[in-house]
Amino acid sequence: MSDTRRMLAEMADPLFAELGPDAPSERALPQLEELGLPLLLVPEAKGGFGGDWLDALIVFRLAGYHALGVDLPAIAVGKVAGAGEEQHQSLMAFARAAQIAGALDAALGLAVGYVNEREQFGRPLGKFQAVQQSLATFACEAAAANCAAMGAAQALNRGAAQFEIATAKLRANRAVEIGTTVAHQVHGAIGFTQEYALHHLTRRLWQWRSEYGNDAHWSRRLGSAVTARGADRFWPDLTARTDPACR
Amino acid sequence: MQTFVTEPVDWPDTAPALREQVRALVAEHGERDPVRRANSWTKAAPQFSRKLGEAGLLGMTWPTEYGGHERSQLERYVVIEELLAAGAPVGAHWIADRQSGPLLLRLGNEELKRRWVPAIARGEAYACIGLSEPGSGSDLASVRTTARRDGDEWIIEGQKVWTTGAHVSHFMIALVRSEAGSERQAGLSQFVIPMDAPGVSVKPIIDLTGAHEFNEVFFEDVRLPASALLGTEGEGWKQATAELSLERSGPERYLSSMVLFLELVRHAQGKDDPVLAQLVGRLAAEAWTLRLMSASVAAKLARGEDPALEATMVKDLGNSYEQAIPQLVQAAVDFGDAEAEVLRAVCFYLLQVSPSFSLRGGTREIIKGIIARGLGLR
Ligand SMILES: Cc1cc2nc3c(=O)[nH]c(=O)nc-3n(C[C@H](O)[C@H](O)[C@H](O)COP(=O)(O)OP(=O)(O)OC[C@H]3O[C@@H](n4cnc5c(N)ncnc54)[C@H](O)[C@@H]3O)c2cc1C
Numbered sequence: 001m002s003d004t005r006r007m008l009a010e011m012a013d014p015l016f017a018e019l020g021p022d023a024p025s026e027r028a029l030p031q032l033e034e035l036g037l038p039l040l041l042v043p044e045a046k047g048g049f050g051g052d053w054l055d056a057l058i059v060f061r062l063a064g065y066h067a068l069g070v071d072l073p074a075i076a077v078g079k080v081a082g083a084g085e086e087q088h089q090s091l092m093a094f095a096r097a098a099q100i101a102g103a104l105d106a107a108l109g110l111a112v113g114y115v116n117e118r119e120q121f122g123r124p125l126g127k128f129q130a131v132q133q134s135l136a137t138f139a140c141e142a143a144a145a146n147c148a149a150m151g152a153a154q155a156l157n158r159g160a161a162q163f164e165i166a167t168a169k170l171r172a173n174r175a176v177e178i179g180t181t182v183a184h185q186v187h188g189a190i191g192f193t194q195e196y197a198l199h200h201l202t203r204r205l206w207q208w209r210s211e212y213g214n215d216a217h218w219s220r221r222l223g224s225a226v227t228a229r230g231a232d233r234f235w236p237d238l239t240a241r242t243d244p245a246c247r
Numbered sequence: 248m249q250t251f252v253t254e255p256v257d258w259p260d261t262a263p264a265l266r267e268q269v270r271a272l273v274a275e276h277g278e279r280d281p282v283r284r285a286n287s288w289t290k291a292a293p294q295f296s297r298k299l300g301e302a303g304l305l306g307m308t309w310p311t312e313y314g315g316h317e318r319s320q321l322e323r324y325v326v327i328e329e330l331l332a333a334g335a336p337v338g339a340h341w342i343a344d345r346q347s348g349p350l351l352l353r354l355g356n357e358e359l360k361r362r363w364v365p366a367i368a369r370g371e372a373y374a375c376i377g378l379s380e381p382g383s384g385s386d387l388a389s390v391r392t393t394a395r396r397d398g399d400e401w402i403i404e405g406q407k408v409w410t411t412g413a414h415v416s417h418f419m420i421a422l423v424r425s426e427a428g429s430e431r432q433a434g435l436s437q438f439v440i441p442m443d444a445p446g447v448s449v450k451p452i453i454d455l456t457g458a459h460e461f462n463e464v465f466f467e468d469v470r471l472p473a474s475a476l477l478g479t480e481g482e483g484w485k486q487a488t489a490e491l492s493l494e495r496s497g498p499e500r501y502l503s504s505m506v507l508f509l510e511l512v513r514h515a516q517g518k519d520d521p522v523l524a525q526l527v528g529r530l531a532a533e534a535w536t537l538r539l540m541s542a543s544v545a546a547k548l549a550r551g552e553d554p555a556l557e558a559t560m561v562k563d564l565g566n567s568y569e570q571a572i573p574q575l576v577q578a579a580v581d582f583g584d585a586e587a588e589v590l591r592a593v594c595f596y597l598l599q600v601s602p603s604f605s606l607r608g609g610t611r612e613i614i615k616g617i618i619a620r621g622l623g624l625r
Contacts, residue, residue, distance in 0.1 A: 054255075109248030112622050132619035139618055140564045143251030143557075147543065148536045150253040167532040174529075215529075220521055223528030231513040235332045235505075236266075238535060242542075243262045 008051070009058050011035055016066035021200040028070045040076045048079070053094075053156035057149060060095050064102030064208075067200040073099060090162065093169040093212040094152050100172035100208050101149045104142040107183040107201045111135060115186050131186055138182040141175035148172060155241065163241065166222040169213055176209045250621065251557055253539070256546045262325045269329035272302060277335045281589055282596045284334025285506045288499045289460050291373075291415045292336035299330075299337075300370025305344050309352060314365030320549035324498070324542060331502040338460075339415055343367045346493045347374035347420055351439070354478035354486060359439055363418060376494075377407040377421030377440070377464065378487065385613050387422070388432050388484065392466060394425040401425075401476065403440065403469040411607075413449045413462040416442050422487045425480055435483035438475050445469070456599050494608050496544045496558035501537040501565030503604055504572040504597050508534065510590045511576055526579050533568050537561065556621040563614045566605040573597040 015035065019028045032038060040059055042048020051059075060073045073095035081088040112135060115126035125131050152168035155161035180202045184191050191198040213221075226234060259265075276298050278284050299305050307323040309315020327345075330337050348367045351359055366372035383389045392405025403423060413419065419440045426434030440447065446469035451459045478486045508530050515523035540561045547554035573594050582591040605611040619625055 105248050105250075108250070108622075112248065112624065116623065126624040129616070132622075132624045133612065133615045135622055135624065136563070136615035136618035139250045139622055140560045143560050144536050144540065144564055146249065146251060147253050147540045148532075150255070151535065151539045154255050163535070166528070167535045170529065170532040171536045216525060219525040219528030219532070221528065222531055223515070223524035223526065226527050226531045227512055227515045227524060230516055231509040234509060234512055234531070238538065239262070239266060239329075242256070242258050243266070244258055244260050245263045 005055060005058055008055055009062065012037065012059050012062050013066075016062050016068050019066070019068060019070070021067040021069045023069055025070050028068075032070065032072060037072060038075045039079060041080045053153040056095070056156075057098050057153035060098035061102035061146075061149065064099030064204075065106045067103060067106070067197075067204055089212055090165050093218070094149070094156065094161075094165045096208045096212055097145070097152060097165075097168040097172040098149045100176060100205060101142070101145040103201045103205050103208075104138075104145055104172075104175055104179045107179055107198065107205070108135070108138055108142050110198055110201070111138065111183045111186050114190075118188075125186065134182045134186065138179055141178045145172040145175040145179075163222065163225070163237075166213075166218045166225075170215060170218040170222065173209045173215050173218070176205045180205050251540070251560060253543055254546065256321070256539075256542045258542075259319055259321050259325065261322055265322060265325050266329050268302065269304065269326055270333065272298065272304075273330065273333040273335045277333060281334075281506055281510060281593050283336070285593050285597050286503045286600055287334040287336055287338070287506075288331060288341045288503075289338045289411065290336040291339040291412060293339045293370075293373075293415070295336050296340040296370035296373070298370070299340070300368060305340060305370050306348055306364070306368030309348065309364065309368060313352065313360055314368035316368075320545060321542075324545040328498040328502070328538070328541075331498055332505055334506045338412065339373050340367065340370050341499075342376060342412060342416075343372060343374035345497060346376070346490050347418075349493060350420060350437075350477070350486070350490055354437075355439070356474055358474045359477065363439070366417075372417045373412060373415055375410050375413045375416040375419045375442075375464075377410060377419040377423075379409045380406060381408050385610055387487075388435075390422055390424060390435065392421065392423040393427070394423045394436060394438055395427070396425075397470075399473050401438065401471045401473065403438065403446075403466040403471060405466050407464040407466075409452070409461050410449075410464050411461045413442065413464050414451060414459065418442055419464065420477060420490075422483050425476075425483070432484040434481055435487075436480050437477040437483045437486050438471060439477050440466070440469065440471065440475065444471065454600075454603075456596065491609065492548075492553065492555045492558050495562040495614075496541070496548065496554065498538070498541050500562045500608070501534070501541060501568050504569040504601070505534070507572050507576060507590075507593045507597050510593050511580070514580065514587060514590045522579055526575060530568075530572060530575070537565050537568060541565070556618065559609075559614045559617045559621075562608060563611060563618065566611065570601045570604045573601055 036049040039048035040051045044050035063072050077091045081091050115131055116124050118125050148168040148171035152164040155164035190196050303316050304326050306315040307318045311317055351364055380390055394401045394403050421438050421440055425436035446467045448465045450463045452461050544554045544557050576594050
């Protein structure tokens with residue numbers, strides 16, 4: 001990670017943790033503004049923060065991780081693309097994918113922490129193989145969502161990113177299914193309470209999954225694009241997305 | 248919690264040229280039959296392996312002193328993903344190039360290195376992995392094949408099973424018990440056993456499709472010189488598990504069914520069928536994500552880090568993906584359609600072989616156990 005990105009993460013992380021899901025926007029917004037985060041994507045020349053898409057990934061991911069109540073990603077994206085434009089939908093799909101990636105990691109962390117503490121049958125739940133295997137499955141899904149979001153951020157930095165954004169949102173959406181299911185299952189009844197923090201993550205995950213393109217939307221779009229290019233172009237297109245000379 | 252830290256991968260500048268080279272070579276000398284192009288890293292074609300050797304595409308990262316080409320790990324990665332995506336028949340040399348060669352270079356004595364490594368790089372020497380035994384599958388630490396010291400020689404007795412490619416291989420790297428009475432992970436060593444050594448015999452095991460890919464291998468009073476010991480006596484467990492990182496991290500863990508996916512795209516073209524389009528989209532998204540993950544593991548290996556946990560995650564996701572493709576295609580496509588003939592043939596072949604994807608290289612359950620340990624649960 002570059003130094004500015006590390007700095008950005010070090011700034012955003014504690015603030016988002018403190019604001020959390022419940023801070024009212026009257027209180028949250030001034031603090032976010034003080035760090036320049038709503039202008040994250042606006043170029044420096046225009047008085048913004050001048051961040052790129054990998055910077056955005058970090059901030060959006062942390063917003064998801066801490067289930068930040070204020071929709072900072074929507075504010076930041078709104079400054080560079082008008083609502084209703086096609087580009088706006090894509091950028092917001094990326095933003096939601098990044099938030100999902102962060103929220104899944106946080107829910108996984110909660111789940112792992114919980115099963116290591118909660119004892120039944122005389123030992124921590126985490127010692128039971130069935131519990132371990134579900135959490136391992138969850139971890140893989142969270143990893144995939146994070147990688148896909150990273151791929152989309154890199155592509156946005158390079159330029160055209162329709163394929164990668166569609167992929168990231170689709171992959172993140174799929175991960176929500178397993179992530180929320182396992183997280184609630186291993187928490188038992190406590191996870192179903194208002195008092196315990198899991199629902200801040202899972203209720204948002206369910207909502208984000210529907211926003212800016214559900215599975216049907218993105219898979220059909222992506223599939224039509226791939227099919228139109230034809231079987232023989234699929235792999236060469238894929239490699240051309242990352243190879244230096246083709247960029 | 249972040250279990251899989253992704254860093255952008257810097258693909259080598261030489262990648263486009265390398266891809267062209269591989270694509271041209273596969274177009275000329277590769278396999279045409281779509282069924283044989285599926286799961287292609289199990290299809291042995293020594294002639295093709297030698298062609299790759301001649302073209303400098305094997306042993307790519309190894310020192311020139313041992314016939315290698317001193318290219319980067321990511322350049323090698325580019326070549327192997329190209330071969331697999333095209334369904335090239337790479338089975339003969341696959342194991343030797345992927346893990347036995349690197350293992351010999353890292354731990355082998357000069358004699359072993361000189362004898363095997365340059366020949367692997369030429370595409371002429373092939374290897375097999377001697378881990379599993381009839382009583383040791385998931386519980387690998389229970390191996391019972393023994394090596395006993397007799398003067399200057401080692402004597403190997405016992406049996407290995409499920410040995411892929413033993414019948415086309417020139418040597419095996421075997422994990423055996425070298426200390427009498429030792430238990431579990433202790434007292435194990437690795438040996439390089441030439442397959443033509445007296446006392447080694449290979450008996451085919453025919454798989455459910457009727458193909459001969461794996462074997463039983465028997466050792467009866469097999470006498471090896473002291474130099475056949477690989478690495479350090481008694482360190483076999485550590486050596487073998489380090490080797491598994493190489494075995495698990497590659498693109499072969501998600502690309503086995505790529506040919507079927509491509510046939511699906513061919514079938515869907517011009518049909519404007521939303522069910523097929525959605526399936527193509529879903530599978531394409533998964534392939535792209537797995538490629539990013541797999542390459543990111545390769546980049547970590549290239550930086551000298553140990554991405555063992557990430558490698559197991561890629562294997563688990565990748566195996567599930569390549570296993571799911573045939574099931575999903577079967578569910579979505581009408582095979583009664585005469586146009587779907589090729590698709591049907593590839594799909595049925597893969598339906599039959601896909602159960603092995605989450606067994607070979609460590610079963611799903613064992614892999615998930617390793618991930619659970621990485622999560623701090625064990
Ligand atoms: C195509 C193919 C190629 C292979 N090639 C090679 C090769 O070249 N060299 C080689 O050495 N081996 C090879 N193998 C063997 C492979 O590594 C073993 O099949 C694998 O390690 C599992 O061992 P097993 O088949 O004895 O199953 P078992 O160990 O008997 O397991 C059966 C089932 O029980 C599950 N299980 C076992 N223990 C546990 C546990 N503690 N908790 C939960 N579930 C458990 C397993 O996950 C599996 O699902 C190959 C296998 C295949 C299918």
